[in-house]
Amino acid sequence: MSGQQAASIERRSGVSLWRQIADRILQGIAAGDFAENAALPPEMALAERYGVNRHTVRSAIAALVQEGVLRAEQGRGTFVLSRKRLSYPIGARTRFSTGLQGQTSERHIALLASSVEPASRRIADALKLARGAAVLRLETRGEADGHPVSRATAWFDARRFAGIDAAMAETGSVTASLRRFGINDYLRQSTVLSARHGDAADLADLDLQPGAIVLVTVAVNVTLDGQPIQFSESRFPAERVELKLSAND
Amino acid sequence: MSGQQAASIERRSGVSLWRQIADRILQGIAAGDFAENAALPPEMALAERYGVNRHTVRSAIAALVQEGVLRAEQGRGTFVLSRKRLSYPIGARTRFSTGLQGQTSERHIALLASSVEPASRRIADALKLARGAAVLRLETRGEADGHPVSRATAWFDARRFAGIDAAMAETGSVTASLRRFGINDYLRQSTVLSARHGDAADLADLDLQPGAIVLVTVAVNVTLDGQPIQFSESRFPAERVELKLSAND
DNA sequence: TATAGTTGTCTATATCAATAGACAAATTTA
DNA sequence: TAAATTTGTCTATTGATATAGACAACTATA
Missing domain, CATH: 3.40.1410.10 (Chorismate lyase-like)
Structure with missing residues (x-):
């Protein structure tokens, strides 16, 4: 269910932290935790939530921007693009x-x-x-x-x-x-x-x-x-x- | 289909090569490419097949041994333990x-x-x-x-x-x-x-x-x-x- | 127009992941 | 028994991943 995800970032799993966080953000969007067309929490907030460095969050966001899921705007925030399954x-x-x-x-x-x-x-x-x-x-x-x-x-x-x-x-x-x-x-x-x-x-x-x-x-x-x-x-x-x-x- | 997997190891994907190879071996077992209770190909052969170093294959095998999927025996080979889906x-x-x-x-x-x-x-x-x-x-x-x-x-x-x-x-x-x-x-x-x-x-x-x-x-x-x-x-x-x-x- | 909040860029460092080569240890085969 | 095959261990090097801190660039707001 949505909102039920705990601190589920695993280290030394063979899956890099940025990829795990990117997947979590995707899940969050699918589950409705992050509304479409709305701003994602700031990078620092996400870093704290997932217990990683801000740069690691940035790597995850960069991957999702590359995939066309997010759009980052300097000074404003990072936004969820709409894409229904x-x-x-x-x-x-x-x-x-x-x-x-x-x-x-x-x-x-x-x-x-x-x-x-x-x-x-x-x-x-x-x-x-x-x-x-x-x-x-x-x-x-x-x-x-x-x-x-x-x-x-x-x-x-x-x-x-x-x-x-x-x-x-x-x-x-x-x-x-x-x-x-x-x-x-x-x-x-x-x-x-x-x-x-x-x-x-x-x-x-x-x-x-x-x-x-x-x-x-x-x-x-x-x-x-x-x-x-x-x-x-x-x-x-x-x-x-x-x-x-x-x-x- | 089984046997159809090409050179599908992706670098810089956020998923380490050893994890990808471990997943491929799991798929191979599920698809019947690697028979249960039989020996896996030697590490060198797997390294060539997947286009990686032998040590990378060893990391993948180590993970699967840890998960209870394989058993490695020095001098003999690495064996697939039986576990049907x-x-x-x-x-x-x-x-x-x-x-x-x-x-x-x-x-x-x-x-x-x-x-x-x-x-x-x-x-x-x-x-x-x-x-x-x-x-x-x-x-x-x-x-x-x-x-x-x-x-x-x-x-x-x-x-x-x-x-x-x-x-x-x-x-x-x-x-x-x-x-x-x-x-x-x-x-x-x-x-x-x-x-x-x-x-x-x-x-x-x-x-x-x-x-x-x-x-x-x-x-x-x-x-x-x-x-x-x-x-x-x-x-x-x-x-x-x-x-x-x-x-x- | 300041100020706060946010993303973007840079440097530096430590650890993990991957490659490379050599040789030991155990098993099977000739 | 000797040779070939296979897994196990070690050292070394390179590149990717992750952390840390500082500051620039841009936006919205008081």
Whole structure:
């Protein structure tokens, strides 16, 4: 809960104090401890609150200014720029574009790369294919109002969905692409969720700073009669996206 | 996906190289790149793989030995101790004990603290109470086979559920405690998921090292006719728990 | 227009993090 | 037994991190 954070700065943890303080400030903004568009407490006050030197606080602030979270103005103060976290709904009918409707004015899926490869055991099992069967792998990035909000790797049966990469590149939508293959509706069969630090590729693709956290979902989509059609792993930047799980639908 | 991690060690990120490499090794274990009970590659090989000095790898390994993830034996190698991630199911009927059945031999919820407080706007809204109405806050820790797997803060209507703290302390179960108040079944209405670095209190309660990631769920439970009875925020250690979202029930 | 409060810049010092090289100690293999 | 492999320990050097203090530059306010 907000306000519950005690003196939680850890030394000798392998994470520098300025990065820990930057993370705490981010949390504070997310929790509402630091209001948007308002001034942060002065550097000296923050230094006392966290039990560190003013210069250490300055390093944290400099990093957040660099990330576009804060704006510092000499003589006036340091201000919180407004940036709401997107709420990405996950349920039986999880759709990228539909899910973010109302929160963004524009969104689409960009195809970064695609390739055909033999199915690993994990993927073959999920798609109910023979091990080693050809699968089409799509590397995609979800973008909303020009900002990356997801980075996904998806696998399809290469025989059944030959050319879905071209469809994705053209339409920018999984739903629209599947429709070209006669699939007008599909359901999410399973979702497994975890979190970790983003790796270099994720950080680059999602425009994140080193140390940023990504939410990871591993999901299987099926047709209405339960036939698996898509296996995917998606990474979401935790600082910009939260996942809203819908119990029903 | 596993094996896809490139040279993702970032310098000058505020996160030390040895901590990043320790995290990478943890990921590698989770992803199956490093098999359990088997030897890790030699320190020199890891140093080359990650593009750092052998001593830096040694620092990472030392940290993981300290955390109980690895065991190093002079002359033989460094070995991965077995520790599977628990898979915690989240769905319409999310139950702590039932959900972990089959994965652990023993599990219960320990009551750390409880207090009565006026409902904040967020809690009043979720529980459909008047703002400032008395709510009972329970601080709990979920434990499985003696290891902490969750840390939750839950709020109940203090009038309707007076004494549920004592019931929790006695039964170690939310489901059993609610039964004493005439509630034999309940559903999860909503779950919102996010992730962050654990704060000091979380780290202490969940027995985590600084820098560890926690998965955070904010959920509302309701009776079968839709009456909200519980609002809760739970923190799960990402290195030990994954969340399995069930589409249906 | 002073004055107080705030961010920005500079110097200096101590500790941590990372690299480099050498060799010891223990284990496995030929 | 000898050689090769692997972890453990030591010294030394460099750069990043953190602390400390002083003062400049800028803004808002009395």
